[in-house]
Amino acid sequence: MSAHALFVPPRPATPAQPLSFFGFLRAIRANALSMWPEAAYQQDVVRRSLLSGTNVLISAPAAIRHVLVDNADNYRRTHASIRILRPITGDGLLLSTGEAWRHQRRTIAPALAPRMLPLLTRHIVTATEETVARLSALIALANQPIDLLATMQTLALDIAGRSMFSLETRQYGAAMRAMLTEYAHYARPTLLDMLLPASIVTPRDLGRRRFQRRWMALIDSIMRARMAAPATGTPRDLFDLLRAARDPDTGAAFSRDELRDQVATMILAGHETTAVALFWAMTLLAAAPDAQARIAAEAATLDLSAEHATEAVEHLPFTRAVVSETLRLYPPAFVIVRQAIAADRYGEIDIPRGAVVMIAPWVLHRHHRLWRDPDAFDPTRFLPDAPPPPRFAYLPFGAGPRVCVGAQFALAEATLVLAALTCSFHIARVDTTPVLPVAVVTTQPDHAPMFRLRARGALVR
Ligand code: HEM
Numbered sequence: 001m002s003a004h005a006l007f008v009p010p011r012p013a014t015p016a017q018p019l020s021f022f023g024f025l026r027a028i029r030a031n032a033l034s035m036w037p038e039a040a041y042q043q044d045v046v047r048r049s050l051l052s053g054t055n056v057l058i059s060a061p062a063a064i065r066h067v068l069v070d071n072a073d074n075y076r077r078t079h080a081s082i083r084i085l086r087p088i089t090g091d092g093l094l095l096s097t098g099e100a101w102r103h104q105r106r107t108i109a110p111a112l113a114p115r116m117l118p119l120l121t122r123h124i125v126t127a128t129e130e131t132v133a134r135l136s137a138l139i140a141l142a143n144q145p146i147d148l149l150a151t152m153q154t155l156a157l158d159i160a161g162r163s164m165f166s167l168e169t170r171q172y173g174a175a176m177r178a179m180l181t182e183y184a185h186y187a188r189p190t191l192l193d194m195l196l197p198a199s200i201v202t203p204r205d206l207g208r209r210r211f212q213r214r215w216m217a218l219i220d221s222i223m224r225a226r227m228a229a230p231a232t233g234t235p236r237d238l239f240d241l242l243r244a245a246r247d248p249d250t251g252a253a254f255s256r257d258e259l260r261d262q263v264a265t266m267i268l269a270g271h272e273t274t275a276v277a278l279f280w281a282m283t284l285l286a287a288a289p290d291a292q293a294r295i296a297a298e299a300a301t302l303d304l305s306a307e308h309a310t311e312a313v314e315h316l317p318f319t320r321a322v323v324s325e326t327l328r329l330y331p332p333a334f335v336i337v338r339q340a341i342a343a344d345r346y347g348e349i350d351i352p353r354g355a356v357v358m359i360a361p362w363v364l365h366r367h368h369r370l371w372r373d374p375d376a377f378d379p380t381r382f383l384p385d386a387p388p389p390p391r392f393a394y395l396p397f398g399a400g401p402r403v404c405v406g407a408q409f410a411l412a413e414a415t416l417v418l419a420a421l422t423c424s425f426h427i428a429r430v431d432t433t434p435v436l437p438v439a440v441v442t443t444q445p446d447h448a449p450m451f452r453l454r455a456r457g458a459l460v461r
Helices: 021-030 061-070 079-089 098-112 114-142 148-164 169-187 191-195 203-228 238-244 256-286 289-300 309-313 317-329 407-424
Strands: 045-050 053-058 336-340 344-346 349-351 356-359 425-429 437-439 443-445 450-455
Touching: 021 045, 021 191, 053 061, 053 349, 061 336, 061 344, 061 356, 079 169, 079 191, 079 203, 079 256, 079 336, 098 114, 098 238, 098 256, 114 148, 114 238, 114 309, 114 407, 114 450, 148 169, 148 238, 148 256, 148 407, 169 203, 169 256, 191 203, 203 256, 238 256, 256 289, 256 317, 256 407, 256 425, 256 443, 289 317, 289 407, 289 425, 309 407, 317 407, 407 425
Parallel strands: 053 356
Antiparallel strands: 045 053, 336 356, 344 349, 425 450, 437 443
């Protein structure tokens, strides 16, 4: 793609000066992407004092490596993250710590290793084929405008549900969807969430606890249905894999409660992030017809059926580059937050005990010192023959011991869905209203724009 053709998608306004204390707290609750001043995109460190202590945003790759990898044991999740996530993930992999976390990570990682991808891609392909068929019917009938945000949310949850519970998702999918929508209310942090330690119960926490009981009861009933179904010799989905998984060091299996919390964690962590990534990819492609045509041409020569999809992912370098570029411009996990257990220092960066350390993929991925044309959509920077980005400058999945355990699954899913949809449809926006990212828990659009899809002629096989 030549430099003059680069598309620069709109982004929220950035304050010229650091925000006041209350301005900062308001921004965290309304749109966290507008809380960092212009200087954050030029500097290694932005530090500010809040009533609750020091807050340090770090964008220097070597210092990020220090926090997330070399001295990772000194940093834990914040009280606010725990109170927001625990109702939906329980004590699963995302929130556990110490030996409990090590046991869970060792036991789960093999189920999501690249060699297990064929089992999971089967579910990705089946759910995607159904979505393509549904969209084709809709546009053939009335050429209706399509809400691709809702479509991607439904598809990503369907994929997460079927990958976990291939037999039960048809029956329980609607109930899961309803509860996850309800959770969006509890996920929005309140002022008290941010200021009080997790041990003090806030009014919002009471609602969260009631929600947790109902959500975990739903997961329990799906598990009961599965356990009553006849077993097979070969695993059908992630649930079969997790149920059979053993800690390679101790041989221990997950208890029933542990299994339930892992299932809840995987469904939450796995669907919302991928849904927004796919939505942003479609929005970028609608503005870049050349990139669409290139994906369609790449995908048209491949067999994307359930049996061959895993292999096909290896032959979709441009589609994969669009996924990587989308995750750079719109990282679903826009910030990784830690709290320092003990005082720490890296070079000139002083981190007091209790300081909140932020590593913000949103800022890092648009940092002027680390990227050429940081705000422009240019997938070619991720093609296999392009120079790789500086280490620790590109972190859509985090880094270090707590790096995303589902990254390979997510990348395969996003690549295959994008290839199948782009191969089947020309994608265009109905109007030209800018779509701005808003970050509260993940990087969402400020509204759901409508799209016009037109069949390309060759439907996905
Ligand atoms: C585009 C999609 C995804 C993105 C952008 C994403 C991003 C991330 C990030 C940044 C972290 C690290 C958080 C931190 O260090 O505080 C993380 C952790 C995690 N992710 Fe993902 N994720 C995605 C998809 C998935 C999927 C599909 C699954 C499960 C099937 C998953 C499961 C998890 C779990 C369990 C953790 C916690 C790991 C641990 O603490 O050991 N994620 N993810």
